[in-house]
């Protein structure tokens with residue numbers, strides 16, 4: 058598993074449904090996104106060290122609420138700056 062691994066998501070779009078700042082440092086560190094345009098969340102990303110870059114990505118490909126793939130590192134869909 059390399060840092061450049063791409064996460065397979067349901068679609069190629071990205072609509073952020075929730076953007077959170079869990080450590081209240083003023084920078085987003087939690088993103089809940091919809092990648093296939095159906096309005097349901099299927100991509101969850103976390104910045105655990107506060108540098109603004111995604112560190113953990115979880116994909117819920119069947120949208121049943123349980124992540125089907127978890128990827129450490131920057132393999133996810135980094136948020137637009």
Ligand SMILES: [Ca+2]
Nearest residue numbers: 091093097099
């Ligand atoms: Ca979706």
Ligand SMILES: [Ca+2]
Nearest residue numbers: 104106108110
């Ligand atoms: Ca980070």
Ligand SMILES: [Ca+2]
Nearest residue numbers: 117119121123
């Ligand atoms: Ca699932």
